[in-house]
Amino acid sequence: MDNSVPAPAASRVDTVYHPDGPLDVRAVLRPLGRGSGDPTFRVVGGSVWRGVRTPLGEATLCVTPTRASSAVGASAWGPGAEWAIENVPELLGRGDDWSGLDVSANPFLADARRRLPGLRLTRTNQVLQMLVPAVLEQKVTSVEAWRAWRELVRRHGTPAPGPAPEGLVVPPDAQGWRRIPSWEWHRAGVGPQRSATVMRVCAVAPALERTLAVGRGGDEVATRLRSIPGVGVWTAAETTQRAHGDPDSPSVGDYHLPAVVGWALIGRPVDDDGMLELLEPWRGHRERVMRLITGSGFSKPRFGPRMTIQDHRSH
Structure with a gap:
C-alpha cells in the first residue's frame, strides 16, 4: 500500500x-x-x-x-x-x-467504580474488524500480534479518507484479507494456523455480521463464532466484548488476566478457574468488572516467568 x-x-x-x-x-x-x-x-x-x-x-x-x-x-x-x-x-x-x-x-x-464514572462498554457493530486482530493475538505476545497487525494493515489496507492523521488506515475487507498471499503472512510473523483461521473467518464474514442482530453477545453469539475452526473461547470473547458490547464475556485463556484479577481482588494470582470463581458474584456483568480492574490502572507485581516472544518470519 x-x-x-x-x-x-x-x-x-x-x-x-x-x-x-x-x-x-x-x-x-x-x-x-x-x-x-x-x-x-x-x-x-x-x-x-x-x-x-x-x-x-x-x-x-x-x-x-x-x-x-x-x-x-x-x-x-x-x-x-x-x-x-x-x-x-x-x-x-x-x-x-x-x-x-x-x-x-x-x-x-x-473505589474503581467511583473513580471511573464515565466508563462504558463499546459496541462497534463490526465483527470482522474485531475478530481478525483477535485471531492474530492467539497464543502469542501482544508485541508479536500488534506487529503483525500493523504490517498487514499498512500493506493491504486503504488510506483513511478525508483529513485523517497521516498514516491512518482502514483495514482490509474480507476479500482483501483473503487475497493476502501466504508469504506475506509469513513475513508478518503469522504462522499458518492463525492465517488459515483468518481465511475461514473471512469466508463466512456476512454470517458473522448477522450475529449483531442477536443482541449484546451471549451464548448464541459465542457458539456461532466458535463454530469456525480455530476460533475458541478466548477469541470469541475478545470479539464480542468489542463488536457486540458483551457485558459478561471474560477472556478465559488469557496469559495475564487471571493473575491480574487475582492480585486485584484477593492479593494473590489465580488461574482461569480461580478467576471465574472470583467473578461469579457478578455474573451478567463479568466483563464490566474486568474493565473496572484494567481501567483502574492496577497492575500485578512484576515477577515470575514471562512469555517468550517468537519470530516466525525467519523459519
Whole structure:
C-alpha cells in the first residue's frame, strides 16, 4: 500500500451525541487500539480517530468530547461516513446498562467504580474488524500480534479518507484479507494456523455480521463464532466484548488476566478457574468488572516467568 497517495476527496458527516451520564471517551474506546502503533486507531489531542471498514465502504471517524458540555462531537468522511456516524451512540456505550452492577461489597471495585464514572462498554457493530486482530493475538505476545497487525494493515489496507492523521488506515475487507498471499503472512510473523483461521473467518464474514442482530453477545453469539475452526473461547470473547458490547464475556485463556484479577481482588494470582470463581458474584456483568480492574490502572507485581516472544518470519 502506498500511503503517499492521498485519499480521494470525501464529504463530511457530523453529529453531536448527548450521553445520559458521565462519559470518558478515551476509556470507552481504548480497547479498540491494538498497541501504540495501530494504524487504524489514533489519539490526537483530545480526539480519537479510527479507520473504519463499514458495510458501505471505508470511513474515517473522529470523536471529540466538547469542553463546554458533556456532549461529544463526531465527524466522519468516506463512503461509510453515514454508517459510522449512525453507530456513534453505541460505539460510545449507549445501551450499556451498569445499573444492575453492585460492587459495594468489594473495596477495590467500589473505589474503581467511583473513580471511573464515565466508563462504558463499546459496541462497534463490526465483527470482522474485531475478530481478525483477535485471531492474530492467539497464543502469542501482544508485541508479536500488534506487529503483525500493523504490517498487514499498512500493506493491504486503504488510506483513511478525508483529513485523517497521516498514516491512518482502514483495514482490509474480507476479500482483501483473503487475497493476502501466504508469504506475506509469513513475513508478518503469522504462522499458518492463525492465517488459515483468518481465511475461514473471512469466508463466512456476512454470517458473522448477522450475529449483531442477536443482541449484546451471549451464548448464541459465542457458539456461532466458535463454530469456525480455530476460533475458541478466548477469541470469541475478545470479539464480542468489542463488536457486540458483551457485558459478561471474560477472556478465559488469557496469559495475564487471571493473575491480574487475582492480585486485584484477593492479593494473590489465580488461574482461569480461580478467576471465574472470583467473578461469579457478578455474573451478567463479568466483563464490566474486568474493565473496572484494567481501567483502574492496577497492575500485578512484576515477577515470575514471562512469555517468550517468537519470530516466525525467519523459519
